[in-house]
Amino acid sequence: MIRCEKLKLPLSSPGAFYNTCFVTSQTPSCAQCLLRKALRSCHGRKRAVRGQQRFPPSSRHHVYDSRGCVVTAAGRRRLGPPRSARHRQQRDLISTVKMELDIQCEEMSPSRWAELLTTMKSCKSIRLDDCNLSSSNCEDLSSIINTNPSLTELKLNNNELGDAGVEYLCKGLLTPSCSLQKLWLQNCNLTSASCETLRSVLSAQPTLTELHVGDNKLGTAGVKVLCQGIMNPSCKLQKLQLEYCELTADIVEALNAALQSKPTLKELSLSNNTLGDTAVKQLCRGLVEASCNLELLHLENCGITSDSCMEISAVLRNKSSLMDLSVGDNKIGDSGLALLCQGMMHPSCKIQKLWLWDCDLTSASCKDLSRLISTKETLTEISLIDNNLRDSGMEMLCQALKDPKSKLQELWVRECGLTTACCKAVSSAVSTNKHLKVLHIGENKLGDAGVELLCEGLMHPNCNIQSLWLGNCDLTAGCCATLATVMATKQCLTELDLSYNPLDDEGIRKICEALRKPGCNVQQLILYDILWSSEVDDELRALEESKPEVKIIS
Template identity: 40%
Template sequence: MEGARVPPGARIADDTVSNMSLEICHEQLSDARWMELLPLIQQHQVVRLEFCDLTEGRCRDISSALWANPTLTELSLNHNELGDAGVHLVLQGLQSPTCKIQSLRLEYCNLSDASCEPLASVLKAKSNIKELVVSNNDIHEAGMRTLLRGLKDSACLLETLWLESSGVTAANCKDLCDVMAARPFLQDLELGDSRLGDAGVATLCSWLLHPSCRLRKLWLWECDITAKGCRDLSQVLRTNQNLKALSLMLNRLGDEGAQLLCEALQEPTCQLECLWVKECSFTAACCPYFRAVLAQNKFLTELQLGENNLGDTGVQELCQGLGQPGSVLQVLGLVDCKLTNSSCSSLASVLLACHSLRVLDLSNNGLGDPGALQLLESLRQPACALDCLAVFDVYLSSGVWDQLEALEKEKPSLRIIS
């Protein structure tokens, strides 16, 4: 890009115009600075203007710049209070016949259902779109229906759709299924903080069980799911071998829900690799089910169990599973699981017995010096393969912290996060 002046603070990547990105974040842009940026917005393939307090007037400038940019593939305006009028202007810029945008991110942009019709029109017109992020906007059920029906009728090759905290309800789930059926390349669906309930999950699962479903990542945190919803999801885990990551955190699944999920995870047809079930109302009673999963499952490499009342007895059960020769788990999250020093003997043994484990998070638990010293002894051993131990909000004496810091220097492959 010969002759173009790059404003201070603007980040430009790569050394060719076709691959360069303009990334500006957390900046108050003066009028002079804005005038310097506009020519760059016209030329860059990736444009990210986030946390920049963009106004409706600036959106008009962006629209003109986008109309003149035939190389644009990604536009991110996250965390700007654009509102419906501002977003409408930006979308007009994307209607340029030469625009080949693939990724559009409008998270925290103060959108309402009024933005959904123009957004749906862009989606219908732009067959190159692979990623759409509209999380954390007040779109609500009616607007979401308009948006989803636009996606269904689009010819785009959508791979990523993020709708977290945007007002999706159980009534929208049929339209979501229609989108998944019409967009067979969809791999990443994020619906966290949505009022789906068990009925909505059952509707989604009707498509997730379809042989054509290629979804790899499904985020359903805080969606009013109970053990009843786990019954449908467990069938998906048994059947859909494409699904690799599932988040059900912040749902009241209870031990019954845990049992249903674990029974599915023990099936050889289940190929899930990552499961987030933090704050799901689990107790120590569900840990024998997870113990069996950890001992037998050959695909699950990350398990986040934090903020469940597992206690020492529950974690000792988990350690029995991890200690088995067949365990493949790499990441285990036990944040705020009501653990004490009594857990540390079992955990210390696992650090030596489980050669797959790389990350262990014990933050915000009631461990003290005696337990930490047991862990330290195992961490020092060459047989310990752990790469990262997280101990935020764990209260230890200065002497034990000194030993942990010294161990980090002795063992460069190990990070201790506190």
């Protein structure tokens, strides 16, 4: 990372503030833009995010992590803009060929908007996240929705549309020619007043299958109105995202009624609403009803404790449709985790993704987790970020990964109190488990010695790791030669994150040398908050020119 030419500051300077903002746009190019967009995106509201610079707090709402990347707990990440403008032009050309318009973080001038309106008339998918749009733009978009029958996806997150803007959009959505299937209106300054209009759309537009309205002040009263629309026989909604909507326990009765009357509804996200144990217990009683077919349930930061884990366990045991459960940022503790594992170990449970970040777990939970990993063949992803597992707990997990019945593909253990001492066990696990493809082990004190041990496992023919995150692991240039060997040899490795490690010029040059080799298949190299000289920066630019398929994010 070089310094911002405008402010002569590292690009991450305002990050402590900016990282708390829930934005889905790309990373701006200078510190001044970062701060400006942070102020605009958060609308003056405080977010209930704990440790925002350390881990992705939710799988479905987005947040900038400590590197400035937009992160989801499932590991998918919207990277910042490529260093080269040529890369951006190539990307835009590809999007045009696919009839997709994907623009983020751009101020819309009248001439630019007029130009885009012409393009939008033939697009199948439109994304205009964080483009400073207002209700006046929505009148034009309503016309596009009405006249473009090919349009099936519309994303307008992080724009000040307001209730008036949504009213314009809904006029287009209610026309017979509308074919829209997916609508994103996250963080658009909506209130409960928008819910009546959206209810009309839900009741009358059977093509709409996804509605994302999180991070808006809809309130319990507003979402109750939405539920009325969902219960209409014409509604075919499959996904409903209601994170950060200021919901309370009173919403559960309406949600249960909607879930039981609408078997098409497969995904429900209620994260970051103050529900509490009593409401979650009531919700679980509705989820076990035969008419409910929910496959995904997100309850992150909902005030859950071990007190409601018995009811959640019953859902896991009795609802084979449920495959994705996220209860991160709740004080479940070891006792609550034990109850959840009882439900997941039941033969009828088909859980695939389990997110338990920041749940006050300790190494005591790892015995139950190890049994789950080694015997539950449906389980493919688990996040244990920001739990105090320590080396002893990690060693138990690694032993489970070596079991032939383990089918785990993604393991997130960032900031779990790990040290060099567990790296031999991790190395053995990655050399044994052919299914493991994603390992996020950053923000642990592994050190050069630990990564050297890890690389031994990565070099094994059985290892199929594709994405490796080693950010903030106390690494230096001393381990870069070994990492470079892995990069140049293991063609399965396509993503490597070394952010927040003092690699300096020497280490970066070793990594770049590996990127130049024909055997290297790394496509994304993440180097946030690493300082290097202008000479090395020139080398990075030259490398990007020679290998345009490689994105170096810094």
